[in-house]
Amino acid sequence: MTALELEALFGSLSRLPDVDADNLQAYDATDRILLETAADMMGADTEVVIIGDRYGALTLGALAGLGVGHVRVHQDLFTGRLALERNAAAAGLEGRFTQHELGPELLGEAELVLVQLPKSLAGLEEISDAVARFAAPEAVVLAGGRVKHMSTGMNAVLEKSFSSVQPQLARQKSRVLIARDPRKVPDAPPYPVVEPLQELGITVCARGAVFSGARLDIGTRFLLTFLDRIPAAGHVMDLGCGTGILATMYARRHEGSKVVATDQSAAAVASARGTVAANGVGERVTVIHDDAMSTLEPGSADLILLNPPFHVGTSVHAGAALKMFQAAARVLAPGGELWTVYNSHLQYRSALERLIGPSSEEGRNPKFTVTRSIKS
Ligand SMILES: C[S@@+](CC[C@H](N)C(=O)[O-])C[C@H]1O[C@@H](n2cnc3c(N)ncnc32)[C@H](O)[C@@H]1O
Known part of the structure; x- marks a missing residue:
């Protein structure tokens, strides 16, 4: 998929049934940069998991642009789940993803995990622990967000579960953190x-x-x-x-x-x-x-x-x-x-x-x- 085709896919996405308004968008530069970073890391049959997709930009972008046949997805918001389904149907990509709660069904054997960073550090801590706990030992996490909403606390949270956390250069006001080498997790998960x-x-x-x-x-x-x-x-x-x-x-x-x-x-x-x-x-x-x-x-x-x-x-x-x-x-x-x-x-x-x-x-x-x- 060319950059132009990806932009056309993004432009076709709708936020509905979430609140829709001219100043609210269905995608942002983080989606684009996460997909570009992921494209450089894809091997044949890489198992891709998507966490925190807002309205489908990451999931549908991965299906259309990364050469994967199927992805596992976790979205917290009910509206986001409906928006992904609607946007997938409109793009002819329905049936190529499955929705799971955070846990082994979502993450078992995952090799590349794309994350739209959640608002709270506690939310990130639960995600980060779940990936380290359930994904493949060689799994790589690409966690991205808008620079204005990111803090060094996010790096620290990822470092609790991964030995290597590398912030990438910011582009278009978004930044990706790359986390590798999951640490040994404690017996009891931090949440609930x-x-x-x-x-x-x-x-x-x-x-x-x-x-x-x-x-x-x-x-x-x-x-x-x-x-x-x-x-x-x-x-x-x-x-x-x-x-x-x-x-x-x-x-x-x-x-x-x-x-x-x-x-x-x-x-x-x-x-x-x-x-x-x-x-x-x-x-x-x-x-x-x-x-x-x-x-x-x-x-x-x-x-x-x-x-x-x-x-x-x-x-x-x-x-x-x-x-x-x-x-x-x-x-x-x-x-x-x-x-x-x-x-x-x-x-x-x-x-x-x-x-x-x-x-x-x-x-x-x-x-x-x-x-x-x-x-x-
Ligand atoms: C201010 S919090 C209050 C939470 C809880 N009632 C309390 O008192 O601690 C608002 C809650 O509304 C939920 N919420 C926001 N929009 C919603 C919607 N359209 N449908 C259902 N829940 C929604 C949020 O996820 C959040 O949990």
């Missing part, structure tokens, strides 16, 4: 972390890439101070559940409720499953990997708890929270309630009034506002 959260009297389970790790987010802490006032309801959603703290706390308080915790992140889903099980509410809390409750019936929830995301990937974009409000409007039954917490400067109240219905401010501290919206 399972820790008591004493202030709430629960145990939290956290995979590397999950929001806030095993700690309590300060917005969530504020929302939980309203737990006594949040009504008992039959069908309850913890939307964007992260480690599942809201679902767990609600289920412990209301034994008659059925709770669904859902998140677009596979790391969040695995974490929340661990958290609800560790706190004895696994029978009453179902955890679903989904994008903004897309697989749930309209009008099927009486109550939704939400601490919405502020960032889309590494850019700040209100679209992610508005998408959650729209989803809540669809899934709430008439008279159902959305309780949400957000940074007060975001002033979401008018959007909540417009999308859901009458919305009251239930409380405010120096940083956050909690609102209750009733579906009209």
